[in-house]
Amino acid sequence: xxxxxxxxxxxxxxxxxxxxxxxxxxxxxxxxxxxxxxxxxxxxxxxxxxxxxxxxxxxxxxxxxxxxxxxxxxxxxxxxxxxxxxxxxxxxxxxxxxxxxxxxxxxxxxxxxxxxxxxxxxxxxxxxxxxxxxxxxxxxxxxxxxxxxxxxxxxxxxxxxxxxxxxxxxxxxxxxxxxxxxxxxxxxxxxxxxxxxxxxxxxxxxxxxxxxxxxxxxxxxxxxxxxxxxxxxxxxxxxxxxxxxxxxxxxxxxxxxxxxxxxxxxxxxxxxxxxxxxxxxxxxx
Amino acid sequence: xxxxxxxxxxxxxxxxxxxxxxxxxxxxxxxxxxxxxxxxxxxxxxxxxxxxxxxxxxxxxxxxxxxxxxxxxxxxxxxxxxxxxxxxxxxxxxxxxxxxxxxxxxxxxxxxxxxxxxxxxxxxxxxxxxxxxxxxxxxxxxxxxxxxxxxxxxxxxxxxxxxxxxxxxxxxxxxxxxxxxxxxxxxxxxxxxxxxxxxxxxxxxxxxxxxxxxxxxxxxxxxxxxxxxxxxxxxxxxxxxxxxxxxxxxxxxxxxxxxxxxxxxxxxxxxxxxxxxxxxxxxxxxxxxxxxxxxxxxxxxxxxxxxxxxxxxxxxxxxxxxxxxxxxxxxxxxx
Numbered sequence: 001x002x003x004x005x006x007x008x009x010x011x012x013x014x015x016x017x018x019x020x021x022x023x024x025x026x027x028x029x030x031x032x033x034x035x036x037x038x039x040x041x042x043x044x045x046x047x048x049x050x051x052x053x054x055x056x057x058x059x060x061x062x063x064x065x066x067x068x069x070x071x072x073x074x075x076x077x078x079x080x081x082x083x084x085x086x087x088x089x090x091x092x093x094x095x096x097x098x099x100x101x102x103x104x105x106x107x108x109x110x111x112x113x114x115x116x117x118x119x120x121x122x123x124x125x126x127x128x129x130x131x132x133x134x135x136x137x138x139x140x141x142x143x144x145x146x147x148x149x150x151x152x153x154x155x156x157x158x159x160x161x162x163x164x165x166x167x168x169x170x171x172x173x174x175x176x177x178x179x180x181x182x183x184x185x186x187x188x189x190x191x192x193x194x195x196x197x198x199x200x201x202x203x204x205x206x207x208x209x210x211x212x213x214x215x216x217x218x219x220x221x222x223x224x225x226x227x228x229x230x231x232x233x234x235x236x237x238x239x240x241x242x243x244x245x246x247x248x249x250x251x252x253x254x255x256x257x258x259x260x261x262x263x264x265x266x267x268x269x270x271x272x273x274x275x276x277x278x279x280x281x282x283x284x285x
Numbered sequence: 286x287x288x289x290x291x292x293x294x295x296x297x298x299x300x301x302x303x304x305x306x307x308x309x310x311x312x313x314x315x316x317x318x319x320x321x322x323x324x325x326x327x328x329x330x331x332x333x334x335x336x337x338x339x340x341x342x343x344x345x346x347x348x349x350x351x352x353x354x355x356x357x358x359x360x361x362x363x364x365x366x367x368x369x370x371x372x373x374x375x376x377x378x379x380x381x382x383x384x385x386x387x388x389x390x391x392x393x394x395x396x397x398x399x400x401x402x403x404x405x406x407x408x409x410x411x412x413x414x415x416x417x418x419x420x421x422x423x424x425x426x427x428x429x430x431x432x433x434x435x436x437x438x439x440x441x442x443x444x445x446x447x448x449x450x451x452x453x454x455x456x457x458x459x460x461x462x463x464x465x466x467x468x469x470x471x472x473x474x475x476x477x478x479x480x481x482x483x484x485x486x487x488x489x490x491x492x493x494x495x496x497x498x499x500x501x502x503x504x505x506x507x508x509x510x511x512x513x514x515x516x517x518x519x520x521x522x523x524x525x526x527x528x529x530x531x532x533x534x535x536x537x538x539x540x541x542x543x544x545x546x547x548x549x550x551x552x553x554x555x556x557x558x559x560x561x562x563x564x565x566x567x568x569x570x571x572x573x574x575x576x577x578x579x580x581x582x583x584x585x586x587x588x589x590x591x592x593x594x595x596x597x598x599x600x601x602x603x604x605x606x607x608x609x610x611x612x613x614x615x616x617x618x619x620x
Contacts, residue, residue, distance in 0.1 A: 065457045065479045083548045140356075144363070148349070231322075231350050231547075239352070240322055240549030243451040245475040249549060 068248045076248035088256050090233040091222050098157020099218040106162045110169030115191045131163045139228050153225045160221035161214035168210035172203025208272040215268050219261040312345035313515050318360045320370040320498040323350045323547035325538045325559045331546055332526035342518040361503055368502055373495045373587045374596060380606055381597035385504030389611040390520055390577040391496035394568040396489040399469040404482040406462035411436035411491055420448040420455055420464035427594040429465045435492040457481050470558040495587040517614045524617035527576060531620050534559035567620040575617035579607050
């Protein structure tokens with residue numbers, strides 16, 4: 001208004017807008033508080049377990065040659081953090097590389113099989129059979145073919161994470177709503193268009209469910225493979241320190257690998273939430 | 286002052302680079318796959334490399350640590366390694382399958398492989414095992430049966446329990462009386478550090494001697510005289526390192542741990558290992574011939590034991606498998 005006063009409608013809109021913003025901020029604050037409160041029970045439980053463990057160790061009820069006290073492990077982390085960091089970096093590189101490569105290949109192959117039923121019919125039985133063979137059987141083969149160290153470990157991790165994602169993607173790409181399929185069929189959509197517009201979005205919840213499984217699988221595979229094919233990494237550190245009975249080092253390496261696994265799982269969950277528009281659709285996952 | 290300083294500098298730089306390349310390429314590459322993860326058992330190779338003994342000998346040595354899943358024979362046979370360091374049983378099993386190898390040096394004259402018993406179990410000799418609880422490592426079952434049978438004890442006379450490869454918690458906890466196999470200077474020291482006194486029975490004293498950590502190459506590769514000369518240079522360089530070790534095993538064991546070739550080492554255990562392992566590396570033969578001597582008598586015993594466990598069908602032609610030419614020419618220190 002030119003005379004400097006607000007009209008009633010404008011004022012009502014402004015108040016309404018401010019009220020909505022206030023509610024939005026309130027909602028965000030409320031969500032943060034709820035998230036914090038959700039973390040409280042597991043945090044309290046963890047503190048309780050560690051405290052009990054410390055007391056039992058102090059009284060000799062948990063022998064140190066089986067499980068060192070939390071203080072001993074904490075001391076090891078404090079004094080040898082640079083050693084843990086060195087080996088953790090190696091394992092993280094192996095796990096993340098294998099995770100990315102394995103899952104990328106799984107998605108591509110699942111897409112190819114979806115676009116070409118003939119390819120799917122020809123190769124799917126062998127893909128299923130390969131999963132029946134334990135990964136440890138393939139490990140020496142990869143080590144002989146690719147040499148010890150990073151390439152063979154990444155290859156093994158990729159192989160280990162590939163299958164859950166491949167299977168879930170196949171399921172997800174098939175889970176498109178029939179109506180959408182029919183619509184695109186009537187519009188003469190190409191296979192690539194179907195893949196981009198309806199099949200990939202439908203597969204997102206399945207993909208992220210598989211990614212969470214392969215997040216833990218990636219670190220476990222890296223650790224196990226390091227026992228066989230590496231001279232660095234948390235898995236190697238676990239084996240070597242156990243052979244020389246350095247139990248605090250061994251347990252520090254084990255806990256570090258558990259934390260890294262949780263961190264990767266957290267990253268996958270964050271990515272899933274950022275894509276909630278698609279990933280939130282499959283409630284059953 | 287030259288009229289073309291920049292051009293001359295370029296020519297000089299290129300000449301220096303070519304000279305460096307020529308010098309670098311003169312070093313003979315040798316890849317060695319060790320017998321175990323890096324610890325004082327492989328001291329000689331690491332020390333010789335760190336102090337430049339290999340470089341002085343004109344060798345460019347790459348060391349590949351061993352570990353679970355490493356097959357030294359496979360690596361040598363496939364050309365991934367020049368020299369393999371491994372157990373004689375492993376070599377004999379491979380030779381039995383037709384692999385052509387040549388053993389030219391052996392680190393241990395007495396096998397460090399042993400059985401470790403709690404002192405309070407009162408096992409001073411194999412016959413005392415009757416009625417005792419015996420922990421048998423997963424990959425040592427055949428060895429355990431052979432050891433018992435050679436010493437008048439059968440598996441039914443003991444209560445066997447399968448244990449993990451590096452599991453000493455059961456013997457510390459008193460759940461088992463003895464465990465087999467152990468390395469005489471590894472597990473016993475760790476068990477005693479946990480407060481449990483032990484007796485160590487060396488399997489070599491009971492009919493199961495072997496030259497553990499024997500050095501071998503591919504048979505075809507060895508046939509070339511130039512390669513034999515390379516092995517002599519290699520052993521001279523490594524032998525120099527070991528000679529120093531014999532003079533100060535505790536001090537140099539600490540040196541090894543401080544170099545962080547391997548992050549999981551226990552310095553007390555490594556010093557114990559170092560001071561003890563020299564006794565297994567030396568005997569009357571090495572006092573006469575020099576350390577790392579290949580002893581055919583020990584190999585005969587090992588070969589017969591390998592046949593007895595079923596890992597080989599027959600004792601091979603040891604004159605074709607073994608050679609003392611390299612150690613004769615290398616002429617290492619006598620200890």
